[in-house]
Amino acid sequence: MVAREDAPENLTGALKAALKIILPVHMQPQTIYALDAVPRLPSAKLDIKALEAVDRAHQADEAARAPETPSTDEDVRGVEATVAAIWKRLLGRAHIDRDVDFFDLGGDSLMTLNMMFALEEELGVDLPVTTIFQAPTIATLAAAIESQSVPDAVPLVLMKAGEGAPLFIVHGVGGNVMELFALGRRIAYPGPVYAIQAKGLDGRVEPNRSIAAMAADYLAAVRAAHPAGPCHLAGYSAGGLVAFEMAQRLANEGQPAASLTLIDTQTNARQWPLAVWLEMLARRVHHHRTRLGALTWRERILYAARLTAGAKRRLFWRLGLDRSAQPLETSVPVPRELQAIYEAVLTAIAAYRPVRYGHPVWLIVSKDGDPMMADPVRIWPRHVAALTIRTVPGNHFSMIQGENAAVLANVLSEALKTHAGA
Numbered sequence: 434m435v436a437r438e439d440a441p442e443n444l445t446g447a448l449k450a451a452l453k454i455i456l457p458v459h460m461q462p463q464t465i466y467a468l469d470a471v472p473r474l475p476s477a478k479l480d481i482k483a484l485e486a487v488d489r490a491h492q493a494d495e496a497a498r499a500p501e502t503p504s505t506d507e508d509v510r511g512v513e514a515t516v517a518a519i520w521k522r523l524l525g526r527a528h529i530d531r532d533v534d535f536f537d538l539g540g541d542s543l544m545t546l547n548m549m550f551a552l553e554e555e556l557g558v559d560l561p562v563t564t565i566f567q568a569p570t571i572a573t574l575a576a577a578i579e580s581q582s583v584p585d586a587v588p589l590v591l592m593k594a595g596e597g598a599p600l601f602i603v604h605g606v607g608g609n610v611m612e613l614f615a616l617g618r619r620i621a622y623p624g625p626v627y628a629i630q631a632k633g634l635d636g637r638v639e640p641n642r643s644i645a646a647m648a649a650d651y652l653a654a655v656r657a658a659h660p661a662g663p664c665h666l667a668g669y670s671a672g673g674l675v676a677f678e679m680a681q682r683l684a685n686e687g688q689p690a691a692s693l694t695l696i697d698t699q700t701n702a703r704q705w706p707l708a709v710w711l712e713m714l715a716r717r718v719h720h721h722r723t724r725l726g727a728l729t730w731r732e733r734i735l736y737a738a739r740l741t742a743g744a745k746r747r748l749f750w751r752l753g754l755d756r757s758a759q760p761l762e763t764s765v766p767v768p769r770e771l772q773a774i775y776e777a778v779l780t781a782i783a784a785y786r787p788v789r790y791g792h793p794v795w796l797i798v799s800k801d802g803d804p805m806m807a808d809p810v811r812i813w814p815r816h817v818a819a820l821t822i823r824t825v826p827g828n829h830f831s832m833i834q835g836e837n838a839a840v841l842a843n844v845l846s847e848a849l850k851t852h853a854g855a
Contacts, residue, residue: 466487466488466491468487472484472487512556512575512578512579513531513571513572513575515552515555515556515575516552516571516574516575516578517529517531517571519548519551519552519555520535520538520548520571522551523540523544523547523548523551524538524539524540524544526538529571530571531570531571531572532570532571532572533570533571534569534570535565535569535570536569536614536618540565541614541615545562545565545611545614546562546611548565549562549564552578556578558578560578561634561635562609562611563590563609563610563611563630563634564577566590566591566592567590587630587654588629588630588632588650588651588654589601589627589628589629589654589655589658590610590627590628590629590630591625591626591627592610592613592614592617592618592626592627592628593617593618593620593625593626594625595622595623595624595625595626596623596624596625597623597624597625598624598659598662598663598664598665598691599624599625599626599627599658599659599664599665600620600622600624600625600626600627600664600665600666600667600849601627601628601629601651601655601664601665601666601667601676602616602617602626602627602628602629602667602668602669602672602676603628603629603647603651603666603667603668603669603672603673603675603676603679604628604629604630604631604669604672605669605670605671605672606670606671606775606778606779606782607771607774607775607778608630608631608633608634608640608771608774608775608777608778609630609631609634609771609774610628610629610630612669612833612834613628613669613833615833615834615835615838615839616669616833616838616841616842616845619838619839619842619843620842620845620846620849621842621843621846622845622846622849622850624665624849627658629651629654629655629672629675631647631774631777631778632647632650633770633773633774633777634770634771634774635770636769636770639773639777640773640774640777640778641777641781642777642780642781643780643781643784643785644674644675644678644781644782644784644785645678645785646781647675647678647781648675648678648679648682649682651675651679652679652682652683655679663688663689663690663691664690664691665690665691665692665693665694665849665852666679666680666690666692666693666694667693667694667695667696667845668694668695668696668698669696669697669698669833670696670697670698670829671698671778671781671782672696672698673695673696673697673698674698674700674781674782674785674787676693676694676695677693677695677698677787677790677794677816678785678787680693680790680792681787681788681790684790684791684792689792690792691852692793692795692848692849692851692852693790693792693793693794693795694794694795694796694797694845694848695794695795695796695797695809695813696797696832696833696841696845697797697798697799697803697809697829697832698796698809698813699806699807699809699812700782700785700786700787700812700816701782701783701784701785701786702807703783704786704787704812705807705812706811708811709807709808709811709812710807712807712808712811713806713807713808716804717804717805719804720804720805725737787816789815789816789817789818790816790817790818791818792817792818792819793817793818793819793820793821793852794813794817794818794819794820794821795820795821795822795823795848796809796810796813796820796821796822796823797822797823797824797825797841797844797845797848798810798822798823798824798825799824799825799826799827799828799829799831799832800824800825800826800827800828801826801827801828801831802828802829803828803829803830806829810822821848823844823847823848825837825840825841825844826840
């Protein structure tokens with residue numbers, strides 16, 4: 434492989450940086466090889482077996498040259514070996530350098546959860562899932578576990594380092610920022626990208642139950658990390674309301690945000706115009722009718738029973754008649770801390786009434802929407818001075834996942850660059 438004279442000195446590093454922007458995490462290579470020629474078959478097609486042999490030889494060479502655990506402390510070595518074994522199993526690798534970033538290896542949010550479960554089972558440690566952002570390598574994670582200095586569930590989680598005005602993305606209704614992982618690391622913006630997670634994820638403190646309290650706490654964390662100059666704000670789903678309130682407060686203080694982006698955010702139904710409420714009701718009826726049409730009679734009865742039970746549970750919860758009712762409906766057990774945050778955020782949404790914001794706002798909506806939600810495009814024009822609307826693939830949930838997240842990241846990057854150049 435012959436490098437051009439004007440090629441960067443660290444060509445491998447430059448290629449990796451570029452691929453992080455244009456490729457999803459699971460397709461990003463850990464290693465880039467310089468070959469004299471790309472091996473090909475007589476038919477001129479790529480010789481895949483030859484390429485795989487190059488990779489196997491390289492990994493075998495690294496494994497032979499690098500000690501499994503370079504630490505000299507026996508206890509730390511044992512923890513580090515366990516962490517390394519778990520990573521190898523999850524990532525399907527024979528050898529992993531102790532100083533390589535978990536996400537650069539192809540780790541994702543699901544692998545992170547599996548890793549935390551494995552660490553709890555094998556080492557008896559209960560870690561916040563966002564620990565991996567503060568300790569993203571085998572060496573740093575093992576050191577944090579061994580020293581018992583596991584990071585607390587602080588509001589700010591650095592998703593992507595950078596220079597310039599930072600972007601802060603507020604969590605959705607669940608309070609956790611792991612769902613924002615695929616989005617945050619794909620944003621092609623030179624500034625750092627932080628996700629803001631809810632108070633109470635560690636189970637040590639009560640979660641905030643109002644948008645005002647969330648905004649106050651999060652702005653304090655933002656100012657501590659970025660004491661001077663403007664910042665960009667964004668929020669996914671319910672987090673858009675918190676970002677909106679944060680932007681209002683900054684504007685009232687004479688320090689408006691550089692930009693504000695709402696990602697598939699709607700207000701509480703009590704603030705909708707009647708036409709919007711009726712439109713959403715019609716969408717729900719159509720959704721349930723379509724679902725019922727594809728079911729057998731027995732399945733229809735069970736479906737109707739679930740709808741009735743769910744509506745009753747949510748009504749009792751909203752009226753405060755049964756605080757033991759669980760509004761978060763999932764097919765798997767939900768940790769008590771996440772359930773408490775979900776309830777708190779729902780309470781906050783119900784009470785929040787946005788005041789008109791006198792600055793431009795970007796609104797990014799999902800193409801397929803959500804039949805249980807109103808169309809955000811019909812809600813926000815009367816609340817903001819100017820609205821730029823963009824549509825991305827997926828529904829309310831899938832828009833931040835997989836390849837859809839890459840499209841969303843590009844649109845969000847466009848919004849940031851537009852306001853950065855203003």
